[in-house]
């Protein structure tokens with residue numbers, strides 16, 4: 038929705054408050070017209086507002102304005118205090134995860150904090166403090182002093198084990214690593230044009246006191262590996278990360294080359310490199326049954342994926358254990374697809390991964406990178422830019438890697454091999470992910 042122009046003399050805070058009011062009014066009137074509930078903290082509230090794309094934009098604008106208004110009204114000192122305060126938010130969320138607090142409460146139940154602490158086998162005083170902190174962040178509700186009940190967020194956590202896994206991975210894998218990012222910078226060395234650091238010299242390594250890269254840490258701990266894979270699967274259901282966006286944003290059907298004779302079946306192979314449990318591959322072959330997708334990942338990930346692959350995907354999705362630092366075994370595929378894989382690796386490692394493809398590539402093969410694309414400065418609100426920059430810092434903490442701009446993706450692929458030629462760049466709507474497509478060799482396009 039277009040906001041009313043305000044006079045240049047209107048103070049910025051009032052401009053922002055007006056925008057918030059206008060956008061919120063549009064959203065509420067849509068919800069009302071469609072018989073949908075107003076946003077609330079009550080259990081059973083949908084995980085996200087069910088809005089059409091135009092109102093998604095309104096929601097984004099309202100949140101961006103709210104963030105700026107909050108910072109302006111707090112003033113620099115208050116804003117700093119708020120930043121510091123956020124450092125403790127994950128403590129109470131972590132306690133919710135560790136003690137499975139959401140599962141200890143019945144949906145319509147109100148219990149005393151004493152009773153909840155007993156159900157959690159936790160110290161009453163400490164648990165009471167953590168729970169009351171969680172209440173201030175709307176993670177739980179306080180129906181009366183000393184009482185606790187479910188909120189919209191805690192019911193969601195109780196009902197979705199992968200979401201619980203994701204919180205666990207954030208609190209126990211990523212958060213300790215983030216706290217060690219800055220001390221880990223001492224390990225970086227001057228690599229000439231760009232300083233470099235290894236994937237085993239990260240915040241994660243300092244936090245763990247180990248020198249193995251994150252994915253090797255996972256390989257040594259089946260439960261942590263399961264939790265991380267579950268968290269990755271959960272991410273695929275989050276707004277902007279669903280396979281649907283990448284399915285619609287790219288012409289997968291164009292990869293299918295018709296056979297020469299009528300009895301020759303039209304088909305093409307897509308290799309989903311680092312494809313984890315195959316969530317994307319299943320969605321892709323559901324939509325394009327003429328495609329054959331080979332999902333490649335570490336052996337432990339593939340053996341778990343085998344147990345979970347839906348029956349309808351048999352014959353359309355092949356699961357293959359493959360280390361992408363070794364030569365690509367699928368020769369002559371139509372496309373090699375990397376979805377949220379290369380952002381886990383520093384540039385020099387991405388170059389090594391991409392070069393492993395080269396002997397397998399036939400002219401015209403596509404390299405499709407479906408990954409975070411940092412927008413150019415000023416293209417989005419700082420609030421929205423912060424969401425993707427948070428991910429960038431997470432990459433630094435876990436892998437000494439980074440999120441990249443489209444130009445950085447293009448430069449990186451050129452560094453791997455100049456025979457990869459840029460073919461298209463797609464910015465997926467309402468998603469921090471883009472699709473950057475390259476074509477191999479001089480051959481005319483299909």
Ligand SMILES: C[S@@+](CC[C@H](N)C(=O)[O-])C[C@H]1O[C@@H](n2cnc3c(N)ncnc32)[C@H](O)[C@@H]1O
Nearest residue numbers: 252269311312313334335359360361376377378
């Ligand atoms: C961030 S996850 C992305 C998974 C999936 N593409 C998605 O979109 O959810 C990165 C994947 O790379 C896999 N991986 C890491 N190192 C690998 C290696 N050396 N060879 C193959 N896969 C690897 C991990 O097991 C993990 O499944």
